[in-house]
Amino acid sequence: MAAPQPKGPITAEGINWIGLWTLYRREVRRFLAVAAQTVAGPVVTTLLFLAVFAVVMSRRGPPQPIGDVSYLEFLAAGLVVMTMAQNAFANTSSSLLIAKVQGNIVDLLVAPLSPMELVAGFALGAVTRGLLVGAAVALAMGPFVSFRVAHPGFVVFHALAACLLLGLLGILGGLWAQKMDHLGAVTSFVVTPLTFLSGTFYSVADLPPSFQAVAHANPFFYMIDGFRYGITGHADGSLAVGLAVMAGANLLLAVVSWRLMTAGWRLTA
Structure with missing residues (x-):
């Protein structure tokens, strides 16, 4: 089923800002409605990771x-960034898949939203969830770890780029x-291995x-x-x-997501 072309209150700039805001707000309210699962759950899981590794390393002497x-x-x-990325992926992928399985994907297809606006609304919702979870995790780690924030610009850029990258990847997975x-296969065989083998728990320089x-070679x-x-x-x-890799990967995934959404690829279950 091909995605319909926009046919509603379009502004002079050609973007349906009201529709885009509505989709974004729906995505945010969707994960906030189950915040115990989507926000508190990742915080607890990440603290357990931190505790396990801290205990294991301390038993072998002071960590180097x-x-x-x-x-x-x-x-x-x-x-922190691993948790942000994983939750951004979960937000877009689960939203699209659930809409397809339940049949209410039709509500999106008949809405006055262009394919690019659909991609942007889903991706921005994922970025919001990722940043919110990342902030919650950082605050929860505060009593145990001292964050210096040596270069704030890099923190902001890579936090946004990581959430956007996995949000766009989640759109592809959801489609x-x-x-x-x-979806479980994508998480188990793509997202989790690439995340765990990216140097989250160790220095790549030691390999x-x-x-x-x-x-x-792993983005x-x-x-x-x-x-x-x-x-x-x-x-x-x-x-x-x-x-360069983060900017290029995000641009590539954004274009692919837009093209697939335009073609209506696998938009029905």
């Missing part, structure tokens, strides 16, 4: 610092999936050269490394390459 950064601070920064099993090359590495650099001042990779 990475550069001039303590291991706990290094780990905490990676956990492709026809049932929950399909053998061949594995370092593999890690540097998730750059979102975690850049965010961690903004917090701690330590980076394992090239910051310039990281900025």
Whole structure:
């Protein structure tokens, strides 16, 4: 089913701002309605990760610092951006899939929203959830970890870029999936491995050269490394390459999402 063309209150600039705001607000209210699951749950899970790694490392003696950064601070920064990204993906992918399974995807298809406005509304909702969860996780870690915020610009850019990247990837996953099993496969075999193998829990510089090359080919590495650099001042990779990779990956996924939404690809279950 092809997505319909916009046919409603369009502004002089050609964007239905009221419709876009309405879709964005719906996406935000959707995850806030179950905040115990979508916000509090990730906070608890991330704190458990932090506690487990802190206990394991302490039993082997004082954790070795990475550069001039303590291991706990290094780990905490990676956990924050990992949690933001995973929740951004969950927001868009689950929203699209549930709408398809329940049949109310039709409400979106007949709304006066262009394909680009649909992509933007879903993606902005994902970014909002990711940033909210990230802020909650950082606050919860505050009593245990000292965040210095060495470079605020990198923190802001990589937080936004990470949430947008996974939000757009979630749109693709939600479009492709026809049932929950399909979405679970994307999470288990794409999102989780790329996240866990991106240097969240360890320094990529400690890997053998061949594995370092593999890690540097993973775009998730750059979102975690850049965010961690903004917090701690330590980076394992090239910051310039990281900025280019994040900008390019987001642009590519945005174009692909727009084209697929325009074509109406798998918009019905």
